[in-house]
Amino acid sequence: EAGVAQSPRYKIIEKRQSVAFWCNPISGHATLYWYQQILGQGPKLLIQFQNNGVVDDSQLPKDRFSAERLKGVDSTLKIQPAKLEDSAVYLCASSSGLAGEQFFGPGTRLTVL
Amino acid sequence: GQQVMQIPQYQHVQEGEDFTTYCNSSTTLSNIQWYKQRPGGHPVFLIQLVKSGEVKKQKRLTFQFGEAKKNSSLHITATQTTDVGTYFCAGRETNAGKSTFGDGTTLTVKP
Numbered sequence: 001e002a003g004v005a006q007s008p009r010y011k012i013i014e015k016r017q018s019v020a021f022w023c024n025p026i027s028g029h030a031t032l033y034w035y036q037q038i039l040g041q042g043p044k045l046l047i048q049f050q051n052n053g054v055v056d057d058s059q060l061p062k063d064r065f066s067a068e069r070l071k072g073v074d075s076t077l078k079i080q081p082a083k084l085e086d087s088a089v090y091l092c093a094s095s096s097g098l099a100g101e102q103f104f105g106p107g108t109r110l111t112v113l
Numbered sequence: 114g115q116q117v118m119q120i121p122q123y124q125h126v127q128e129g130e131d132f133t134t135y136c137n138s139s140t141t142l143s144n145i146q147w148y149k150q151r152p153g154g155h156p157v158f159l160i161q162l163v164k165s166g167e168v169k170k171q172k173r174l175t176f177q178f179g180e181a182k183k184n185s186s187l188h189i190t191a192t193q194t195t196d197v198g199t200y201f202c203a204g205r206e207t208n209a210g211k212s213t214f215g216d217g218t219t220l221t222v223k224p
Contacts, residue, residue: 035214042117042201042214043156056211091155099144099208104155 004105012111018080021108025094034077035091082112115140119215132189134218136202143208145185151198
């Protein structure tokens with residue numbers, strides 16, 4: 001069974017630029033999560049989808065971050081414009097149900113200069 | 114909002130010693146999950162606890178969920194170098210609610 005796929009693995013941009021991350025969850029997993037993990041901290045949930053609907057986006061900085069999962073499968077997370085404090089690893093995870101085990105992808109390491 | 118605290122932040126042990134990390138929530142939890150993240154890697158699921166007072170074992174790892182469902186612990190017996198990594202707990206207030214992760218306990222093992 002293929003795991004959660006993410007791309008790119010690394011991205012370096014300058015502040016005020018835009019960036020997008022892509023995630024393809026495990027086949028059949030209805031629930032998809034985007035987390036931000038700052039060095040030395042635990043993953044912080046940005047947004048949770050159930051199929052193509054948003055379950056929770058209470059911690060998503062909506063003035064600059066957006067995410068979509070139009071067909072209920074893969075998802076994109078965008079930052080526009082980026083700030084220095086957005087430097088982090090962005091993790092995508094999926095699960096078969098709302099309360100189940102989360103399978104994480106390898107993450108995208110973003111550096112904002 | 115819900116807060117999940119983990120202690121200690123770091124733990125350095127000699128190989129063969131035991132290790133325990135503690136997780137405390139500011140609110141009652143519906144369930145708690147534990148994950149392990151190796152250096153440079155991504156979190157990997159270890160276990161989920163649901164019932165008050167529940168104890169589960171996986172080889173040398175013992176997981177407990179407190180009676181009040183506000184705290185949990187992970188104990189490793191006779192650590193090995195393969196146990197190195199950061200251990201996170203993640204609590205949910207409701208069964209289908211969002212997971213709130215603690216900041217983890219980083220374990221290093223000296224051979």
